[in-house]
Amino acid sequence: MAPPERRRRTTQRDIARRAGVSQATVSLVISGGAASAQIAEPTRRAVLAAAEELGYAANVAARSLKGxxxxxxxxxxxxxxxxxxxxxxxxxxxxxxxxxxxxxxxxxxxxxxxxxxxxxxxxxxxxxxxxxxxxxxxxxxxxxxxxxxxxxxxxxxxxxxxxxxxxxxxxxxxxxxxxxxxxxxxxxxxxxxxxxxxxDYVSATAALVAELAGLGHRRILYLRAPEDSEPTRDREEGYRRGLAEAGIAVDEALIRSLADPADLTVERLEGWIDGLGITALLVEPTEDNRLTEALATMSGTERVRFPEDCSLALLGDPPSWTPRSRNWTRFSLPRAxxxxxxxxxxxxxxxxxxxxxxxxxxxCAFVPGDSVGPVRTVRTGGGRPRT
Structure with missing residues (x-):
């Protein structure tokens, strides 16, 4: 497809043609100085209407500068x-x-x-x-x-x-x-x-998948944001690429989204571990702390331990992190x-x-953190990995 034609910027001459007045009149109206008072009100309104139609905004600070x-x-x-x-x-x-x-x-x-x-x-x-x-x-x-x-x-x-x-x-x-x-x-x-x-979310996510695959994980669930934004699409592309490079077939059942971070409960994660057989979880952080707070609350119950029961890595930085926060395994954006x-x-x-x-x-930079480990080979009742 041919690239869109680039449109030049609107000038005062363009406005003059549209309003049917001289360029000098346009300049007086746009300047808004004392001299503009000599312009008849209907003419002034016509000039301003033409400027708005053409998307013109006067660069006041630059008017007197060369170039x-x-x-x-x-x-x-x-x-x-x-x-x-x-x-x-x-x-x-x-x-x-x-x-x-x-x-x-x-x-x-x-x-x-x-x-x-x-x-x-x-x-x-x-x-x-x-x-x-x-x-x-x-x-x-x-x-x-x-x-x-x-x-x-x-x-x-x-x-x-x-x-x-x-x-x-x-x-x-x-x-x-x-x-x-x-x-x-x-x-x-x-x-x-x-x-x-x-x-580079694609490469960073693929690298995290490779890290998990190297630790023996084959059932890796990707918990994506519900919005279909470019960063989310890039992360999903990286997830799929990482699996392909590790020789792991994509299971569409392992790509999930949550409309509300509060829906990420211990019971839901236990269902994924026991029912889907997952051993690792990749999570796309939300723009607030609700998701990471839910994960921290979950890990505090001892019902699901990271990484003992399930390895977990974040696909980006938590919205707000302090030294007292859990040091999740993740990649970090080079924001500055x-x-x-x-x-x-x-x-x-x-x-x-x-x-x-x-x-x-x-x-992006890999942050090792403390929430990823090797797959546990000894399993109990519901199929959940245990040490």
Missing amino acids: GRNRLLGLYTFESVFPTDQRDFYYPFLLGVEEETARQGYDLLLFCSGGSASGAPGTPGAPGEAGAASASGAPRAERSIYAGGTNRLKIADGCVLLGRNVRREELSALVREDFPFVFVGRREVDDGELSYVAA QMAGEAVRVLVELLDQETPEPRQLTVP
Whole structure:
């Protein structure tokens, strides 16, 4: 399939043609200064309407700078990710963006305010976004790049985007208008190609499967997230690849998902061990601590012990980890490195005459932890491995 045609950025000349006025008139209206008062109100409204239709947002800081560059990079988050302390999952991402932005000689502008749920210009909000409610039942404003109908990020030269709950229609709009941005994490849209820096979940998951297979495990259950996101698809691809490389046939019954982490109970895990004969469990962490807390509660009962009764490994970092937490076997995301690479890729795109989308993957690090061990050969009653 041929790549989508790249659209040039809207200029004030384009607005002038659409509104049927001179470019000088457009400049006066867009500037919003005292001189704009001489423009008749109907003309001013026509210019602003044309600007909104064409997706134009004036870069106020860059207007007086040669070449239109203001040495400002943006950081936009699709949900609240700003941490309260260094244990927060997002802290290394934000630190990496800040440090690399300074290293590149740019200033950093944070976009974090709530906005309209109306979505990108001319597009409806995505299902489950518009009109969403908080846990208390009150309406919850969704963040939107295009609040008010225009791209608010254009005050910056380019932007790093971050967050799990993305608005796909807004990513598509950014691609269509050729606004420079890099997403931290693999994200795709149907009508274009975007730049991203992602963790190599495929290789990291395959390596964990190889680790378990090397310890004698053949019945490995993969507990995936219910959403069909790119990171989840990458983890499943790695699971299947790891099994294939170990010479283990894929059993579709060993790929499960849980809509609610509270559903992961001792009884359910005992059923998988006794009924499916699993000896190891790979778990995709959730965005909060409920799943790892359920695992910690389960291991505290002594009914299922990790790794004595079942080996367990996490496919990523727990959302919040302290030295007092269980040291689960896992792979760890190079979060600060990913964020720094995203800034470097963004600056490279800004320096190119005709930038092409770039995708970069960064290796994850294996954390041995204490929840994986060899298969036990002595079994009792229900078929559960015991030492």
